[in-house]
Each structure stands twice: as C-alpha cells, then as structure tokens.
Amino acid sequence: MFIYSFRAGTIKFFGIICVALVALIALIAFVPTYASGNEPSQDTPVNKSETVDYRYDKVKSVGDAAEFLSQFGWTVNAGAAEQTEVTIPGEFDKIFAGYNEIQKSQGLDLSKYKKKDVTRYTFEVTNYPDYEGKVYANVLVYRNKVIGGDICSADVSGFIHGFEKK
Numbered sequence: 001m002f003i004y005s006f007r008a009g010t011i012k013f014f015g016i017i018c019v020a021l022v023a024l025i026a027l028i029a030f031v032p033t034y035a036s037g038n039e040p041s042q043d044t045p046v047n048k049s050e051t052v053d054y055r056y057d058k059v060k061s062v063g064d065a066a067e068f069l070s071q072f073g074w075t076v077n078a079g080a081a082e083q084t085e086v087t088i089p090g091e092f093d094k095i096f097a098g099y100n101e102i103q104k105s106q107g108l109d110l111s112k113y114k115k116k117d118v119t120r121y122t123f124e125v126t127n128y129p130d131y132e133g134k135v136y137a138n139v140l141v142y143r144n145k146v147i148g149g150d151i152c153s154a155d156v157s158g159f160i161h162g163f164e165k166k
Contacts, residue, residue, distance in 0.1 A: 042148075056108075056146040065121040065139045068146055072163045076123035076137055083121055086140075090115045099160075103148045106162035110140075110148050118142045125151060129165075133158070 054071050058064060066078040088110055089096060100110045121139040128135040140148040152160040153154050 030085075046143060059139070059141045059146055060144050062121055065141065065146075066123060069100060069123065069125075069127060069163070070138050073127075073165050074125050074137055074163075075149070076125055076126040078123065081121055081123050083119060085117055086115050086120045088113045099150075102150060102160065102162055106164065108146075108148050113142055113147055116142055118147065137163075 001134055052071075055068070062078055062081045062083060066076050066081065069076055091114075092100060094112070096110075103110050119141045120143065123137045123139075125135040125137050128151070131153065133149065133153055135153050137147050137151050139146055149163060150160050151163060154159065
C-alpha cells in the first residue's frame with residue numbers, strides 16, 4: 001500500500017494552475033480576434049497598388065523638395081521656388097492647431113518641432129486637376145527630413161490639404 005501526502009502549499013499551487021487554465025480558455029473562447037496590421041481583413045479587397053512608400057528624408061535642396069512632391073504625382077515649377085526659414089510656434093493657436101491636424105492626417109506631427117527653425121520650400125503646382133487658379137505646394141524640412149507641408153490654393157475661399165492627391 002502506498003500513501004501519498006499533500007501539503008496545503010501543493011494543493012494551492014495546483015488550484016492556481018487550474019484557475020489560470022480556466023481563465024486562459026475563457027479568454028481564448030470569448031475575446032474576438034482582430035486582424036493585425038500586416039494581413040488584410042476578409043472584408044477589404046487586396047490591392048497591392050494601394051500601399052505606396054514615400055521617402056521623407058534626404059531633402060537638402062529645392063530640387064530634392066521638388067522630387068519629394070513628384071512622389072505624390074505633383075509637377076511643380078522648381079525654377080520659381082521660394083526658400084524661406086520659418087519658426088514653428090511654441091504654442092499652437094486655433095489656426096495652427098488646425099494646420100497640424102492636416103499634418104497628422106498624413107502621418108506627420110509639427111508639435112515635436114515647437115520653437116524650431118525649419119526651411120519652407122514653396123512651389124507653384126502646374127498639374128492640379130479641375131482647378132483654374134494658382135495652386136501652391138509647401139514643404140517643411142528640418143534637418144534634411146520633411147516634417148510637414150500642404151497643397152493649397154491662393155484664393156481666399158480656396159482649399160488646403162495634405163500631399164496626396166484627392
């Protein structure tokens with residue numbers, strides 16, 4: 001005859017293991033699964049042309065800034081470009097906060113560059129579709145990296161949006 005003895009510590013240990021297994025099984029059974037960012041969900045069609053990688057670095061001159069804009073399909077007049085040093089304000093007012101929302105919508109954020117001097121390249125866009133007025137492209141560069149910018153019209157009641165074509 002064999003006699004087995006259990007201490008209270010051993011019983012608690014196995015009890016904790018059992019509770020943990022039950023909790024794990026419940027989580028697996030009841031928590032919905034989400035598609036990770038790397039694989040397409042079943043609801044969206046797979047289209048390889050939708051994912052485009054843009055380069056935001058190595059912008060050292062007017063020509064580099066014009067080449068940056070060409071990634072988005074814009075044709076600009078690089079010969080008449082304006083290069084200016086501007087300072088990102090330390091406190092964003094209502095207008096600049098709205099401008100920063102445009103930047104955030106294109107994956108950029110100017111709040112990291114408060115009180116920094118940056119270079120602004122301004123170009124005239126020559127291929128803006130379905131618009132007769134003047135359209136400008138602004139590119140903000142800090143340490144050879146694009147940190148913001150926009151495509152805008154010169155009209156008072158015009159438009160402003162990010163780099164991608166609408």
